[in-house]
Amino acid sequence: MPTIFTKIINGDIPGDFVYRDDLVVAFRDINPQARVHILIVPIKEIRNIQEVTAEDEAILGRMLHVARIVAEQESIAESGYRLLINNGADAHQEVFHLHMHLLGGEALGPLLAKR
Numbered sequence: 001m002p003t004i005f006t007k008i009i010n011g012d013i014p015g016d017f018v019y020r021d022d023l024v025v026a027f028r029d030i031n032p033q034a035r036v037h038i039l040i041v042p043i044k045e046i047r048n049i050q051e052v053t054a055e056d057e058a059i060l061g062r063m064l065h066v067a068r069i070v071a072e073q074e075s076i077a078e079s080g081y082r083l084l085i086n087n088g089a090d091a092h093q094e095v096f097h098l099h100m101h102l103l104g105g106e107a108l109g110p111l112l113a114k115r
Contacts, residue, residue: 003097005041019070023062026070026102035105036074036081040066046098049087067102076104082111 008015009025018038019026029037042059046052052060064083071077081104086093 003045003095005039005095005097005099006045009041009043018073019066021062021066023059024066026066029101033101034082034103034108036076036103038070038074038102039099040070040102041097041099047096048093048098049085052098063100067100070102071104074105080104082108 002010004013007013008027015025015027017025017027019040022043024040024042026038026040029039040063042056042063044056044059046056046059067081067083068077071081081102084101084103085099086101
């Protein structure tokens with residue numbers, strides 16, 4: 001069964017795309033956690049980091065390259081931004097289709113609360 005991200009990529013569900021190529025798409029998160037919150041998603045369905053293979057290295061590299069491109073497009077490259085991948089249930093991965101969050105456009109504060 002296709003993930004919600006595959007449905008967005010295929011146009012079955014609308015998405016606010018900011019980037020698309022043959023390996024990766026980027027679209028705005030529907031529940032933004034920062035002023036800029038964009039998801040960078042491989043077109044190929046990869047469940048999570050544990051399913052990445054050597055053949056997927058180009059996809060992972062493209063995801064990082066696209067993060068740089070999108071940060072520049074969104075005018076947050078100079079001020080800074082955060083890249084985040086949640087991997088698995090304990091990391092609060094909600095959609096099991098590998099994706100990277102690009103967050104910025106404001107001071108984000110510390111990544112994790114102190115214990």
